[in-house]
Amino acid sequence: MSATVAPAATLAVGGVPYEAVIGIECHVELKTETKMFCGCRNIFGGEPNVNVCPVCLGMPGALPVPNRLAIEAIVKAGLAFGAEVPAFSKFDRKNYFYPDMPKNYQISQFDMPFTLGGTVSFWLEDGTQRTIRLTRIHLEEDTGKSLHAGSADGRLGGSTYSLVDFNRAGVPLMECVSEPEIRSAAEAVAYLDALKRTFVALGVSDVKMEEGSLRCDANVSVRPVGALTFGTKTEIKNMNSFRSVFHAIDHEIARQVDVLASGGRIVQETRGWDEAAGTTIVQRSKEEAHDYRYFPDPDLVPIEFAPADRERLCPDLAELPQARLKRLIADDTLSVKQAQQIIDTPGLFAYYKAVVALGPAPQLVVNFLLGELARLANEAASPTASSKFSPQAVAEIVELTASNTINSKTAKDLIGRVWSEGGSPAEIVAREGLAQVSDPAAVDAFVREVMALQAKSVADFKNGKENVMKFLVGQVMKASRGKADPVLAEERLRALIG
């Protein structure tokens, strides 16, 4: 099973090794037709303030009505990670004033979220498996978007006025909170990647950081390795890509270790990642923290789940990315990177499984799928899985190559042909006599023919011009119309030239 004890990311400074303790909260917009509590369309972009109604604008007298499909989506997401779905759940109001929040409270969930617990497994590039526990996943409504005008950098500070776009207000938002079990920036990114892969597979979200459908904050602290208590944490915000998550956390760990190593003290605060400066900067100290005055939203009734609901909504766990990756890495001994590529390319996993079921070794199959075929698919801008290249054809090519029945040159031609025309590579080889010539006597005939025609080159070789051999092998291949075994050809050339 997996290693649940973290490999400590130790950063020894002044002789004291430190480890980082990281928890991640991420907000994921659900890909529903309509918003969380009204019938407005849930789509990214567009003219400002067109997908709005009295409900999502917080007009006086308007009331929220929950979107059943959004609730089902979050339950699916939780079940995908083995979370518990409590029988009883409710919505609460989180009260604070902000101009892009229409009601000046956000409908969220406080103490009875839709899902509790669960685990997220992922693999680091070196093959280490990590499993991080989820605290909870809860559902809330997104806010509108503020646009600040008149300041140099589009930020609030220095702006002369602000505009608000409420198209996003009321979009269903799933907040996933991890336990503080992440130990490095690389783990943080791998964790997010695992969430993303699962949400995409479930179809519950696009998970696009650049469109804001995935946003995350990290709570970061460091402590001497072996310490049982946590250090003082900071909350890092404004990370807009996986890359910035990595750099922001990496930078923050280093900053905290520096502060502690030089005898300083970490202050609990919110820090924003400044991409351009490559550093985190203070946004808000704890003293300014809000009292959100959570209480159950009296406009919404509690939601109950029967075991039958959970059963109906539970995804096929064996076919989720986590389980598939595990099979590819553990059973098929693929590298983490290969396994991820198989999983992340649409349709490729099923295709891969279909090929492997026909017998060839997984490693050979994956090399071929992620090599030659991926190149062709990329050039054609159409996926392998829907090409004329059948899994049977892949199995045949892999088999023909592995058994040395065809040489690499023939293989290459054949692959191109089958990609554009389809058909069975084994049949083509048999029909057109493309099998590699591996009989030394037959090869010798081609070698002699070449030696006769290329007397000068033969002489050059004899005089020590080693690089002429390449040319001579090429000539043998040409004479054999590409079918000679090039290794054998060279061997026979050397033998016969003497």
Added chain:
Amino acid sequence: MKELLDGDAPAIARAVNGREVSAAALAQAALARVRERDPAVGAYLTVVDDLALECARRVDARIAAGESLALAGVPVAVKDNMCLEGTRTTCASKILENWVAPYTGTALQRLLDAGAIPVGKTNLDEFAMGSSCENSALGVTRNPWDLGRVPGGSSGGSVAAVASGTATVALGSDTGGSIREPAAFCGVVGFKPTYGRISRYGLIAFASSLDQIGPIGKSVEDCALVYEAIAGADRCDATTVDRPVEPVRPQTRDDLKGMRVGIVREFALDALEGSVRKVYEAAYRDLERLGAELVEVALPTADYGVATYYLIAPAECSSNLARFDGMRYGLRVEGVDVGATYEATRAAGFGDEVKRRILIGTYALSSGYYDAYYVRAQKARTLIAGDFARAFERCDVIACPAASSPAFEFNAKSDPVSMYLMDYYTIPMSLAGLPSLSVPCGYVTPAGTEKPLPLGLELTGPLFAEPTLLGVAAAYERETRHLAKGGPPVTAR
């Protein structure tokens, strides 16, 4: 025409459906009446002449096309905390003084669909917070029985409109007694149905878990007619109950034989002033005379009602009223930055009582106080509901005073708590979500005045027992005919 306007809603609907009179003519007459009588009463904040005539024309067209409408041509007044598209909807607050609603709420839309003609939007205590209508920031409403007295609140404008005959029926909203207490003060029937029976969509929230729209009329039957038109599940309000609305039009029954009427031990009449007490003693005797069996029931936790209510309602209001910040609609007073703009807007836009409740509620929900106040209040609420459930094992309806006194004079209640206690008899029912109404039960004439003032008998049923409740109220009303003893002086002018 005068007879129709002084009559009941079914008579108007019959006449309009039978094309004896057009809705347009009725609307004209009703509007003329508003112009004539309302300057003295001040029930309306906005009179919707154009809309009334437009609605009337539409009703006439539908009837000409062969439709029959339950409320055809019935003039209705609407409390100004309900959204009516294209019409100023103020909550009697400066913060919404010029806000025009962009949509129509469900209950009001159903009323219009049933053929009712909106006459105007009526005055209320600001955001429905008050028991006298004196907390309105936009106007003074006077009690038609004595213009020196308050109409009660918060639905003071709606009850005054019905009592003064400028509307046949009205919509009010009741959070802790805001329909029942003013109905009692103005001698009309005011009915708060079971929580969840009527959609709140379009009702500007005060306390969401308590707010309920209800009808006000000169008779139980008028209220029943309106109730049938507006009750039922609504996909725009998740707290409405998906349960069929049984017909409630009161069946003619001559007596109350077989009915067990609960008299609440804790609401002993000796606490009331002598003349008031006599009226309620007579009302209980009338119930008995009609054949009802009076049984004593206990509501031991009811005494905590006011305290419980004044934690839960302000807590919800502190959150509900947060949206009035000057950013998207309503009053905006600019400050140096966004925080200052919030503060200046809300300081100028809200009246004292609204501010007081926002502060109480904010405090009750704050971390460190939440468990001590909000959570305990919710527990008390559960106990109060439990008391009622036990009481209803022994009786079919509960009878008690709707208020401890008749309408009082302006500025008589100077401290907030004495005003809060006006709802002592109505709050427990609201906390329990029960259907409850006030029906006129007699008059008292305060010393030193010639003017009789009405009192109301509050009748309360178990959850969803609207048919029983309205049936009992109708039988009581028919047999006692307190309304027939002459209307308020203003209607005689």
